Amino acid sequence: MKVNFYTSLREYSERKEEFNKAIFDVVESGSFILGPKVTELEEQIKAYTGAKHAIGVASGTDALVIASHILGFTDGKEVITSPFTFLASTSCIAKHNAKPVFVDIDEETFEINTNKIEEKITPNTAGIVPIHLFSQMNNMDRIMEVASKHNLRVLEDAAEAFGMRWHGKHSGTIGDMGIFSFFPTKTLGGYGDGGMIITNDDNLAQMTKMFRVHGASKKYHYDYIGYNSRLDSMQAAVLSVKLKYIDEAIKKRETVAKWYTDKLSDCEYIRFPKIKGDQSPVYYVFNLLAEKRDELADFLKENEIGYSIYYPIPLHMQKCFSYLGHKKGDFPVAEKISQEILALPIYPEITEKEVDFVCDTIKKFYRK
Template sequence: MRVPFIDLEAQYQSLKGELDKAINDAVKGFNFIRGKEVSDFEAAFSRTMNLPHVVATGNGTDALFMALKVLGIGPGDEVITPAFSCIPSAEVITLCHATPVFADVHPETYTLDPERFEQHITPRTKAVITVHLFGQGAHVEEIRSLCDRHNLYLIEDCAQAHGTQVNGRPVGTFGHASAFSFYPTKNLGAYGDAGGFATTDTQLAEKARRLANHGALGKDDHLFEGFNSRMDTLQAAVLLVKLPHLAAWNTKRRTNAETYHSLLKSIPEITLPCQRPGTTHTFHIYAIRAQKRNELQNFLQDKGIQTLVHYPGALHNLPAYRHLSHAPDDFPVANRLSQELLSLPIYPEITEEQLRYVCTSIRDFYCRPQKNQ
């Protein structure tokens, strides 16, 4: 049996008629940049996420960079960010000519540990980026409280958390600004790069909209220098078709996660992902902590099961941040996660037969006779 990590073709086939029509209509409109579909998607996503202001961008990294820029982050500032995440949550800080300051993550949720975060606050700290990693709601209420106490900006990286909630509130609504990615493999994915900046602040929203369009709201209205990060019309058309299905897809992901839980919980060599109390996990990634992780991954590959490692290097261990002179054990949880986590297939279209095959294969790996050392 073959089990891909994600099956975008299966999702396309389930919506083929709607998607083909939306793409065809967008092409026939011949307004490929800033077409009506873009503003329609901004409004629809705003309603869905309970965020008053959404600015569609070229990708999620740009949206995160814009969040820092509109908040005035620049040279001399420090921004705290998790040591375990995808690199955009750190590199955008450097792109603003500020300094990324890593803090360790919580050993159960894998998101920024509020206690570790507070320990890294200095007089130069201006903001924190908290990442809702793998669809898990971060400890965002505690972090926002600390931000208010220390007069810091809170930026939410929601790239992997479309529809995740914390105590009934959608993520992205707790911070001063937030960023979303609509990369094709995300829970809500376009057919190319796309992203979104969001905020509850009208002035920040206008500044972000200008920033993404060379400093202008209209043609030749360049109030300041910006750059070019505009979601194209075709991507917005695709996202408009997919958005009404997001809640059902997230429910299916949670159901698939429950199946994994029930079938894998008795295997002592692995640790299953938790769901933090009071949160709604959307399981963009289902990552287990596995003994002999690399051997298990190779074994599953031989069985036709595709898995991925998120992430093989904690940020402080990457060559890009060697200049910060961190040792691996400076952030022990992040370091350990990079050595143990293995991401299993969990897309909405995966079948129960495929899920059971994955679980049986994992059990077979740990039950097989061990070679002599």
């Protein structure tokens, strides 16, 4: 049996008429850049998340770069974040010549260890970028407490966290600004790139609206040196269809996660991350820690089972960040987890039979 790590085809097949209509309505309207469909999605995101403002941009990476610029993460300022994440969560800091300052992760959640943030703060620290990864949010109570005490700005990287809530507050709405990615594999994913910046601050929202169109307050009137980063109307139309069913999709992901935990609970070579705090998790990915991870991954591949490794090399050990001067052993928890973590297929349309096959294959590997 072949089990894809992810496929969009099953969802498309289920709602083909809705998706086709949404796409062709955009084609027939002739409005492809920003326009009514983007405005409609922005209003829907505001309603779903509770954010005061939502501004569509071209990708989650652009959202991080633009928000970092607006919040002053520039020109030698220090910004605290995690080394255990995707490149864009930190390259957005480096691109503006600010300095990423890494804090090791919690071994049970894989989120930034909030108890270690304050010791990294200096007079040059400008902000914190918490990254809500895998299935849960960071401890935002602690992060906001530290930020308030030291007058720091907070940019929530919620690229993978659509639908997650901390004490009932949606990801991205607690800090100064938050961002989402609509990359196709995401919980709310389009049929191409797309992203969104959310904020409850009127001034930050107004700046973001200008920054996404070259820094213009109105056509050919430029207040800032901005960006060309606009959410595509066709992507917005697709996302509006998907947003109608997002709660159902999140619930199905939870069911799939429970299948995995129940079926693998008796496998002594497997460990699962823990959910901590008063939050509503969303299983965008399903990670576990596995003994002989690389050998297991090879065995899954041999049996046509898709998998991914988030992330095989922590950022402090990446060549592009060698200028920061870190060495192996500086962030031991991130380094340890990177050697054990493995993500299994999870999406709303995966079947229990497929999950059974994945779990049976894993157990077969360890019986060899």
